[in-house]
Amino acid sequence: MVKEYSPQRHLPPLESGDRLTRPEFERRYAAAPHIKKAELIEGIVYVASPLRHEQHGKPHSRVMTWLGVYQSLTPGVDLSVEPTVRLDLDNEPQPDAALFIEPDAGGQTRLSSDGYIEGSPELIVEIAASSAAIDTGSKKQVYRRNGVLEYVIWQSYENQIEWFCLIDGDYRLLSPGADGIIRSGVFPGLWLAVEALLNNQMVRVLEVVQAGLKSPEHNAFVQQLQK
Numbered sequence: 760m761v762k763e764y765s766p767q768r769h770l771p772p773l774e775s776g777d778r779l780t781r782p783e784f785e786r787r788y789a790a791a792p793h794i795k796k797a798e799l800i801e802g803i804v805y806v807a808s809p810l811r812h813e814q815h816g817k818p819h820s821r822v823m824t825w826l827g828v829y830q831s832l833t834p835g836v837d838l839s840v841e842p843t844v845r846l847d848l849d850n851e852p853q854p855d856a857a858l859f860i861e862p863d864a865g866g867q868t869r870l871s872s873d874g875y876i877e878g879s880p881e882l883i884v885e886i887a888a889s890s891a892a893i894d895t896g897s898k899k900q901v902y903r904r905n906g907v908l909e910y911v912i913w914q915s916y917e918n919q920i921e922w923f924c925l926i927d928g929d930y931r932l933l934s935p936g937a938d939g940i941i942r943s944g945v946f947p948g949l950w951l952a953v954e955a956l957l958n959n960q961m962v963r964v965l966e967v968v969q970a971g972l973k974s975p976e977h978n979a980f981v982q983q984l985q986k
Contacts, residue, residue: 777804799851814888814915822884829949832972835864835984845877846905856884864984881945882909903930908945948977
């Protein structure tokens, strides 16, 4: 039997450290279904290591619970877990979480014809364990340059959260208020009890975000999105 020719069979494997164009990265990624997560950052491929429960899976689930409550009660805002994001010709990250305003509501992103996010989500969260050097270094600069308005890094080994806001072209660290709560400037009502999230006190985390969802600023934000 003569096998039908398929260009994908002749593609080199996708490996960390490869320097590729974004189209070539996408071709090799599509041809490697065994790879669950790979990113292109400044033209360099990073294939993710296996993910540990305590250092990555568990904090990731807490973040998605917090963001999921906010998104479910904020029409015009969407949420995605580990989406491929086409930022520019050299950068196609796969962030742990992306919260973004829907295109029809005036957001920065759009969906491509093949279903991928294009453009910069308004907020990105990364769980930084084995990837900490990338998440706090080159990836942070890529997000800043592409206009990701807020960037949250949870460094799981240090058990600390940094929340950056893009102001005048640079990331500035948001600090908790006297009550220990960080309040998003881009998503009104998205409130985070930082220490509670770090210590797995999810009842407190949910109480705080629900209070934010009942705030006048969140109500005004929803009305703005629905215009």
